[in-house]
Amino acid sequence: MRRQLAVILTVLLTVSAIGPAVAGAGTGTGAAVQDAEVQCDYPRTMTDATGEDVTIEDEPESVVTLYPGDAQLAYSIGAEDTVIGMPVSQYTESLEAGDRTDITGDDGLTPVAEEIINLNPDVVLAANIALGNADLREQLEDAGITVVVLDRATSLEDVRENVRVTGQVTGECDGAEETLQWMNERLEIYENALENESAPLAYYDGGESGDTHGTETFQHDVMTTAGLTNLAAETGQEGWGQMNSEVVVDANPEWIVYPDRTESPPSADALQGTTAVSEGKVVAVDDNAMSQPGPNVVYAIDTLIEAVHPEVYDDIEGDLEAVDGEYRDDGNESDGGSESDGDNESAIPGFGTAAALIALLAAAGFVARRR
Template sequence: MFTLIGCGNMESKNENSQPSKQTESDQQAQSGSFPVTVTDASGSEIKIEKKPTRIVSLMPSNTEIVFALGAGDSVVGVTEWDNYPEEVLEIEKVGGLDFNVEKVLSLKPDLVLAHASSMQNANDYGQIRDIGIPVIVVPNAQSFNEVYESITLIGNAVGANQEAERIIDDMKKRLDVIKEKASKISEDEMKTVWVEIMPEPDLYTTGKGTFIDDILNLIHAKNAAGAYEGWIKFTEEDAILLNPDVILLTYGFYVENPTEKVYQREAWKDVPAVKNKQVFAIDSDKFNRTGPRLIEGVEELASFIYPEVFSK
């Protein structure tokens, strides 16, 4: 779970910074015609001779981007972690983080979308490339700008560059709206938020240097564990002392009745979030999968914490 949610420093980079310098081949790719050559996260130039019709995606975020681009019909293989959109449940599975190379090859892909967070599989990528199948390593995005770059890269590779531009433009506009609304929240109005990554008896939360912490800062909320770094295990007594106004459960979609279980904790009955019924289960997939749904996750989180500001 930590691996999936541990995408850090999303807002620590300047969102108005200049994009990385493009090569002539990258600019050619943006035309949407084939053949195209793109530069992936490994620095490799990958030539794609024709529009892909059989794509294997080795990361759920890649899959979500392909479907958002309108190329989902070309996906013939995904990982065991893929669950969105609903169509992927019927697509052939090629394994988890350690995918089955033989299974991938049996699907006869003309494009494989790998991911920089899984470079321990670099030898397997090489094996696939050696038989002439293009493998594109998509960046492990650590900021919104890098998410945009991932969408652009995949868009160019599947011939959907204009749709990629449309998605990115929509995400930027929605992010600007969030920032504008957040700017109206004064320091005195800021709420303290406890983000629970694992339930009892192991109470884990996120501190500084994590993606959730960056999002809380973005919407002008205080991370209850913001004085700590990374992923921290708390005792129940220490967690209660943080006295949060809001509790967010990132495991909520995988545990039955998670909010009720928090409300039933006897020791938490005087915590403001519990007294005021401000415990919410959030869809962690929208945060740990750095694709188009990321902006939905930020909007939902903001509306849970400040409904009077973000639900309008």
């Protein structure tokens, strides 16, 4: 009997080990993530965006995410159970905040030092915007709280790196690698499907003042990955800036992309002379997905492909749903939503097979009682 049990456990461990490799076979960039070394050892010292070495002595049991994008990152990798404080507002409405403490002021965005210090978290995860709030960081560090500031995401590759670092900060390295695999497989589907498609000129209308993004932004990568040519980048703009409406009209973009916080493009009146406005080729993207450097950027890409390249989207929709079904808890559709607030085990490749085998063995009386 003991020999049978040993053989069975060996089989189960083998299945669990090879499951991810089988799931990632033949996926190009996805396979590379599976081969990446997962490190979640402590104490851990890392150099964050401040340029200072930050040491996390033990795996954190309590985390505060300082900004909405930080909360999205933590939730996306299965670290939400350690999150005790976060922004609770329209900027995190796709996350299930539950009884977590809202650490922001009335605007739902600005962190309040006293709220965070009262929670006394093991670590605070902060987006790069925290570099502009030195007083807040100083107050938290003076209170003995470890603060890790993420690097600014200027590309989708930087977004992926933030996912990986969030895993190291929260102790969810496996969950981070899982999320990277999900992102990479989706991105590979987009790339292959759009390889021979034209990329119409598009303008991102971020506000009435002409706010838009050029190169050196992850939003630029979102648009180009979705099969669009970014007008601001074509004019040589780097980063976020403002573009005169007359320049936009002269360039005559075929599409206008805008955040869904407004009912129509903010600059629509000034852009009446463009093909995009006259033909109604405008598309709203989820503002949170487009503005926060987290995994949900893929949902903004989905929205753009569906609007601009509908035939392509019809062809790949089933593949995208299959990837979601394999890696996400509830097989999220492309609506900008997040994972459920439960555990993340069912999202791990190979887990389903092993769990099913264990259940069968237990029913047959092979697995000894644990209590």
